[in-house]
Amino acid sequence: MDKHTKVIEIEEVVIRFSGDSGDGMQLTGTLFSDTSALFGNDVATFPDYPAEIRAPQGTVGGVSGFQVHFGHSQINTPGDYCDVLVAMNPAALKANFRWVKPDGIIIIDTDAFVEKNIIKAGYKEDPLKEEPLNGINLIKAPISSMTRESLKDIGLDQKSILRSKNMFALGIVSWMFDRPLEHAIKFFNKKFANKPLLIEANTKVLRNGYHYAETIKAIAFNYKVRPAEITKGTYRIINGNTATAWGLLAAAEKAGLKLFLGSYPITPATSILEELAARKDLGVKTFQAEDEIAGICTSFGASFTGHLAVTSTSGPGLALKSETLGLAVMTELPLVVINVQRGGPSTGLPTKTEQADLMQALYGRNGESPLVVMAASTPSNCFDYAYMAAKIALEHMTPVILMTEGFLANGSEPWKIPDLDTYPEIKPPFAPKDQPYSPYEKDPDTLVRKWAVPGTPDHEHRLGGLEKDPATGGVSYTPEIHEFMVKAREEKINRVAKDIPPLAIEGDEDADLLIIGWGATYGHLLTAIDSLRKEGLKLALAHFNYIRPLPENSGEILGRFKKRLVCENNLGQFANYLRMNFPEYPYHQFNKILGLPFTVEDLKDAIRKNLEV
């Protein structure tokens, strides 16, 4: 080994930290990715963890992983395969080996590779013999024992000592990629402000990990990933759920309304409720309801009083909210529903990602019950689409379902802090105070009714779930009136299309294949297409954020290309929706239902195959 370490510059790196769900891998990954972002890299992350809070220790089912992709160029996905795998035990190796690049690096805690753990992980004998490791650079580090050794005199119990072994691993990786340790140390100081012993312990273990790697020259060279060339501005790290919560806050501020969130904890949507509960400083009222139904019902009530009213949930919760959504359709009150999709049906895969709630969002209610459906496509643009969902709900007096996904909710990336002055105005159609009020009188162009809220003199009125006469607002069972109202509600939603941006395509105007996606698959689709275009293929991407109504130019764009391939993490719900709306075109499909995001490699294969047929 050289005395001097070489420094090698590389474009991008994927690291996966993995261990038992109690090993602190999420924190380790977050600290590493934040450090990288602060360093100026573009970053994308993907946490992958079991639904159980403390899944059986040492088993493959209990493995918690956190993947970080960082680089000098633009990063659109958390990466398929990793350059470095940190495996804190045999189960972590077993669960993740297939995600390691053939020439990758694996760092293991040798202390955890004892017979008991090896058997628990499902290996027959020595995993280092069972896995095909040729080509892999295996770094065997006695992480647990060195952590113990580092802290033997510090005065902590054995359990607490071992809990900081993740920081030893972080130290090793930090050296390998030339990352400064300040951010992590700052974090310890804040997090353990009242426990100085833990600050000392974590800092010491982190530094010892770093020096260990340096001393043994863990790898013959250390890597340097230069800062990315990013547009000027102030940046911060943001994940999808925080971005969603903040987008709603920004919309409330712009509209001059107070924000109300009625919600019930559900994975992976809960952190939206948590974030907004903490935002009382901005006047938010959150109501942790007794169930999903009360979550949306309290929001519905708040909407009646003139608030920007929101409820957040995931698939099973959306199912429970459907009756009240119908009431909001019928009474034409603004209501934003955030549906952070997870694997289904039923309880399904609570912590995994999927796009299979689309039909539920579009049609999962009794009667003809049209509403607006939208989808965010990156962690940070959850902010923009939450803002737009609120704007459309308020200005068009309608419920809006914004679909995000587990993959966006927990994934994070650097985000240039936006200038809110550049965001469009939000002007709810409040009834003029000095004019007579009729609740179902509609604007002739938009078919939107006016909003009068309790407390306004002379605008007293009753809303309800029964069909009504638009002239008087009174209950009506007249057949023709029902038909008229059903069509009016449908047409009102169709006319929202006038207020949404046209669908844009990325890639080649004269592409041989149009790739179609919606929601969280954007980063993977774009990366796959960019990479294949570099190989000379002619491809274009049409990615949908507005689903109902569809952008007005959708049909025209679909017709512009010879072939269409719809890629989704479900069995083809959006493809079928397009077939229904534009039956004149044939659609090919690429679908995965693994509870995981696409891999760029799989997408590239699918695209190549579809070009051949």
Place this chain on the structure above:
Amino acid sequence: MQEVTQLKPEDFKSDQIVRWCPGCGDHAVLSAVLKALPQIGYKHEDVVFISGIGCSSRFPYYVNTYGIHSIHGRAAAIASGVKVANPNLSVWVITGDGDALAIGGNHFIHLVRRDVDLNVILFNNRIYGLTKGQYSPTSEIGTVTKTSPFGTIERPFKPGGIAIGANGSFFARTIDSMPKLSTEIFIEASKHNGASIVEVLQNCVIFNDRTWADITDRQFRDDRVIVLKHGEPMIFGKERDKGLILKNSQISVVKLGENGITEKDLLVHDAQTEYAGLHLSLANMEYPTHPVALGVIRSYNLPTHYDQALTDQVREVQQKSKIKNMKDLLHSGATWEVK
């Protein structure tokens, strides 16, 4: 709250034709509410009625205030949202035994637990009227209905037992045919800070006629009910010759004058005490062993109720926090400059 004296009951009446069956107990409750509204001190536009589904839930259409005729069982949850969002409103929930205690049972108990400052009028006719006569969660064992042709085998709920058992702060009971008492109770419910539950024993002439007749028929009503008044001894009877005492930790009926019993031996009603044990016993009294308790049975003002506590908490946090607007929030915590 403002003092508004000039409003009259007619001012709260809407122009809608009232569609309840002739003779339905709901009519009398409506007029008792219309009489109470001018006296609760709220402006017309600050009153909101929220109902669920059922015969009584048509109610909001007949009062000329803000209102929502919502969906089955959810009125308590929707009204909680209305009140929490805007605590300046006087918010009333109109519900029935099926709406509040079957499909909406969860929202009902949680409304009571949170003590949101709402006024709930629970029309208890012990039957599903709108769906034409099926037994409800308050129907007595053995009730023969279309869905219990051989008699029900389910034990009924008592709304008072649930409300007080769930640590409710206010429970009162009235009878549809006693509109003056109803009006008084509705005014008390409005004054109470917290969730006020008022059970109205209501007659459904079509599907469950005379369900409460044992106690409500005028000829013997006064001997079978007791109207409780805070601070007054528990006396009842046409001749005001009967009373309630506590004996072996149980409430017993005694005759004044017999065995040397005088008014001084009787229980004195304390609706405002925190201790709910006696309130629960009073609310659960049944004819024929006891008179059925009417009036305000429990009215305990907690130091604070949900909507007020939330408003206070928001204000406190706003005073302390450095984050005053979105811009502050966006730039809070770890950020970095790219130059």
